[in-house]
Amino acid sequence: MSFFWDGLTEAWGLVTDGDPYLWHLVRITLQVTGLSTGIALLAGVPLGLLLGLGRFRGRGTGLALANAGLALPPVVVGLVLALLMFPRAPLGQLHLLFTLKGVYVAQTALAFPIVVALVASAVSSLPPGLVAQARALHAGRGQVWLLALREARVGVLTAAVAAVGSGLSEVGAVVLVGGNIEGVDQTLASAALEKVDAGQFSQGVAIGIVLLGLIAVVMAGLTVLQHRDQL
Amino acid sequence: MRLDEVDARRGDRLVLQGISLELRPGVTAVLGPNGVGKSTLLDVLNGSLVPSAGTVEGKRQVATALQSGDLARRTALSNVELALAWWGVPKDQRQSRAQGALDSLAVGHLADRRATRLSGGERRRVHLARAIAVHPEVLLLDEPFAGLDPEARAALLSDAAGVLRAAAPTVVVVVHDREEAWAVADRLVVLLGGTVAAEGLPGDVLAAPPTAEVARFLGYTGELRTPEGRLLTRPVHTRLVLGGRPAQVVRRAAREDDVLLDLRLAEGQVQAAAPYPGPQVGDAVQVEVTGGVRY
Numbered sequence: 448m449s450f451f452w453d454g455l456t457e458a459w460g461l462v463t464d465g466d467p468y469l470w471h472l473v474r475i476t477l478q479v480t481g482l483s484t485g486i487a488l489l490a491g492v493p494l495g496l497l498l499g500l501g502r503f504r505g506r507g508t509g510l511a512l513a514n515a516g517l518a519l520p521p522v523v524v525g526l527v528l529a530l531l532m533f534p535r536a537p538l539g540q541l542h543l544l545f546t547l548k549g550v551y552v553a554q555t556a557l558a559f560p561i562v563v564a565l566v567a568s569a570v571s572s573l574p575p576g577l578v579a580q581a582r583a584l585h586a587g588r589g590q591v592w593l594l595a596l597r598e599a600r601v602g603v604l605t606a607a608v609a610a611v612g613s614g615l616s617e618v619g620a621v622v623l624v625g626g627n628i629e630g631v632d633q634t635l636a637s638a639a640l641e642k643v644d645a646g647q648f649s650q651g652v653a654i655g656i657v658l659l660g661l662i663a664v665v666m667a668g669l670t671v672l673q674h675r676d677q678l
Numbered sequence: 679m680r681l682d683e684v685d686a687r688r689g690d691r692l693v694l695q696g697i698s699l700e701l702r703p704g705v706t707a708v709l710g711p712n713g714v715g716k717s718t719l720l721d722v723l724n725g726s727l728v729p730s731a732g733t734v735e736g737k738r739q740v741a742t743a744l745q746s747g748d749l750a751r752r753t754a755l756s757n758v759e760l761a762l763a764w765w766g767v768p769k770d771q772r773q774s775r776a777q778g779a780l781d782s783l784a785v786g787h788l789a790d791r792r793a794t795r796l797s798g799g800e801r802r803r804v805h806l807a808r809a810i811a812v813h814p815e816v817l818l819l820d821e822p823f824a825g826l827d828p829e830a831r832a833a834l835l836s837d838a839a840g841v842l843r844a845a846a847p848t849v850v851v852v853v854h855d856r857e858e859a860w861a862v863a864d865r866l867v868v869l870l871g872g873t874v875a876a877e878g879l880p881g882d883v884l885a886a887p888p889t890a891e892v893a894r895f896l897g898y899t900g901e902l903r904t905p906e907g908r909l910l911t912r913p914v915h916t917r918l919v920l921g922g923r924p925a926q927v928v929r930r931a932a933r934e935d936d937v938l939l940d941l942r943l944a945e946g947q948v949q950a951a952a953p954y955p956g957p958q959v960g961d962a963v964q965v966e967v968t969g970g971v972r973y
Contacts, residue, residue: 576746580805583724583742584812586764594760598750 454652461653469657475547476634476661479621480614482551487558487610492603495566496592500578510567516560525620528553532624545626550634553620558610565609569602570595604673608666615662635661679723679816679848684732686715686722693718695872697732701816705842705849707863707880709856711895714869716852717745720818723850738848741765741814745821747805749793754780754804757793761808779811780804782841799830806838810845817846823858835861856896868892890973898971900948907972913938915969916950918957922964927957941965 461469498509531537532544543549573595581591596603618636625632627641635658642651679701686694693715701723710716721727724740749757758776767775780786783803788796796804806822822838823831839862842849853859859866859880866883868876876883876892887893893910900911928947929940937956941948941963950965957963 574746574748576744576748577750580744580746580748580808581764583726583744584761584764584808585741585766590764594750 449649451652453649454656457649457653458656461657469654471630472633472635472638472654473657473661475632476615476636476658478547479550479554479632479634480611480665483554483558483614484607484610486551486555487562488607491559491562491606492566492596493592495563495606496570496595498563499567499570500591500595510564513560513564513567517564519557519560521557521617521619522623524556525553525623528556528620529623544624545628545632547625547632550621550625550632553624554614554617557617557620558613561609561613562606565606566599566603569599569606572602573598601673604669608669608673611665611669612662615658615665679738680735681722681729682733682735684722684729684734686718686727687730688718692730693872694722694729697722697872697874699867699874699877701848701850702865703847704864705839705851705862706865706867707859708850708852708867708869709854709859709895710869712854715872716869717820719869720820720850720852723816724818738815740816740818741809741812741846742818743806743809743820743822745824747802747822749796749801749804751792751794753790753792754785754796754800754807755789757804758807758811762811765812767812775811775813776807779807782810782844783807784837797830799826799834802826802830802834803837806834806841810841814846815848817842817849819849819851821852821854824854838862868895870895886971893971893973900946900967900970902943902946902948902967902970904945904972909967909970909972911948911967911970913949913951916941916948916965916967918950918952918963919966920964922966925963925965927959927961927963930956930959939963 495513498506498513528549529544532541532549533539543552577598578591578595581594586594616636618640621627621632621634621637622640625637627633627637629638633641635654639651639654639658642648642654681697681699684694684697685692697719708716708719718727720742722729722734724742725737750760752760755773755776758779759772762772762775763769777786777789780789783806785800785803785807788800788804793801793804802822806819809817809819823834826834835858842851842862851862863880866876866878866880867874868883870891876888883892884896887896887898890908890910897912898910899913900916902909902911923943925941925943927939928942931938932954936951936953939950939952939956941950943965948965948967
């Protein structure tokens, strides 16, 4: 139990002392989370809308693939991407392996199917008459999409929350692709893992506590945004 | 707009067959049993379903109010403004037109109320306001009075008759209930078996249905064998009188103001209404049949 007390004390010290190592970890974590979630939302929301509202051949397959993406094992994604990023592999020329850019790619690959599947699910759960009525009054595709996003905003923000959650806490793919290099692409979660691996349990707990605090703050903000109509 | 020998399919099923129909100015009610193709006809008219045969001539700017009437989670006024935006109405005109449409359907005072806080009848009125606010050339309404409680339905029917005539030059209303057709329509189209079985002024179609099938659908529930052929009758054609034809009550159903009797005669069976409490099942009565149509 002393690990937890020591970790709590150390975490408090790291935060109050403005430890540069900790703040670098926080910055990298937020960078990875923000960028991967942003790209996943930009690419995934339109695809989710298309799958959720569209009527075309292959829609069912697309939805099944997106749902399967929710259960992608991060370690497998990381492994595949790492193999693809090896110098002689198809993505080798991009020099992504063991870089922060590579971590961005890995985390985006994990967040993208989350956004697609949850947005598709949210908009396809709207009352069917609402979207059909918009079309019957000659709404364009953009107007229908905006209507669906607005009406399904709780579900769409749930997708964002899930993508952010994945970005903040993901370890497997980040370590495999980024190499968990301190000062380069190490995040709070991967740093905690490294400390535990090195037997520095109280430091691992301290970083974990900071990560939990960060998650609490970010998720509280998103939850307020998500339910501002009801709160 | 005119449909000429139009066939329409839903998947492999042929729903409409050889529909020929000219939409005239005024309110046309399309009446028919469930699954006969009324909504499919609206889909052909608004262009969302391409006929598998035949032609649609004289395409117009068509607005459709679907049956479901789902509203967006915003205020009543904002819902109508949104419909005007979909329709391409300039922003500076939307508020006044939306408010005008809500006023015409007697829900102007609910303009700032969120859709989630409206009753079923109020939601339906806002839904109709969306469709009439856009001022289309042809307005199609799919069962706008369905699913309402009797009081809300009666009130909406009363208000809608005048509003629909002003909403668009040509209005087509799909209705499931004859009462709704009589309340709002200038013309009546009866769909049976996926085709137009009768068309004309509501009074004319009711007084002289072109076929026995149409007559039965329009409430001609009695059938008597006569030397001149089959005589189909509605309850209004039969009354209980002393000295009339002998009949026996075989079934009775109490209604709000009277009882509806099924009567067996030597020539067949008819229905008649009688003041409450009326005769009982098995009683012998005498009836006079004063109308009906022969086939």
